[in-house]
Amino acid sequence: MAHIVVVDDSPTEVYVLQTMLERNGHKVSVAKNAEEGIALVKSAQPDAVLMDVVMPGMNGFQATRELNKGADTAHIPVIIVTTKDQQTDKIWGMRQGAKDYLVKPVKESDLMGILSAILH
Numbered sequence: 320m321a322h323i324v325v326v327d328d329s330p331t332e333v334y335v336l337q338t339m340l341e342r343n344g345h346k347v348s349v350a351k352n353a354e355e356g357i358a359l360v361k362s363a364q365p366d367a368v369l370m371d372v373v374m375p376g377m378n379g380f381q382a383t384r385e386l387n388k389g390a391d392t393a394h395i396p397v398i399i400v401t402t403k404d405q406q407t408d409k410i411w412g413m414r415q416g417a418k419d420y421l422v423k424p425v426k427e428s429d430l431m432g433i434l435s436a437i438l439h
Contacts (some may be wrong), residue, residue: 321366321438322346326382327400328374332423336369336400339427345434353382366438369430372401373414378386380415387416396437400425437438 323345326335337347348363350356352374360368363381368386372379379399396418401408404422412420419433 320344321434322344322348322363323434324348324350324360324363324365324368326350326353326359326368326374326379327371328352329371330349332371332400336425336430339425343427343431353379353397357382357385357392360386360395361389364391365395365435368395369400370397370399370417371410372399380412383417384411384418385414386388398433398437405430 323348325333327333328351334348340347348359354373354377370379370383383397383399386397397416398421399412399417399420400421400423402423407414409420418437421429
């Protein structure tokens, strides 16, 4: 069982992701925005982070970059989970340090496959 932090401002998306993760035996913590997410990741030291991009205030690209620069968080893999489906968005997300990039709506099999590869 891995501890996954979900950073997303949409209660519906959080519910969908949390349900998938918990059904597969993972522990889930939730942050409603990027700033809250960064603080939670620093304190909880999860096994992985699912990061939305479009959020009020700091966006997910900025938060991913900050987590990857932090000495205490750089080892934690971030997977971007977003509606932004352009190739340029994916390239930019990966440049910020994301380990993978999923476009919503996420297929449970895709998410579990990526987590399995990253966590083992």
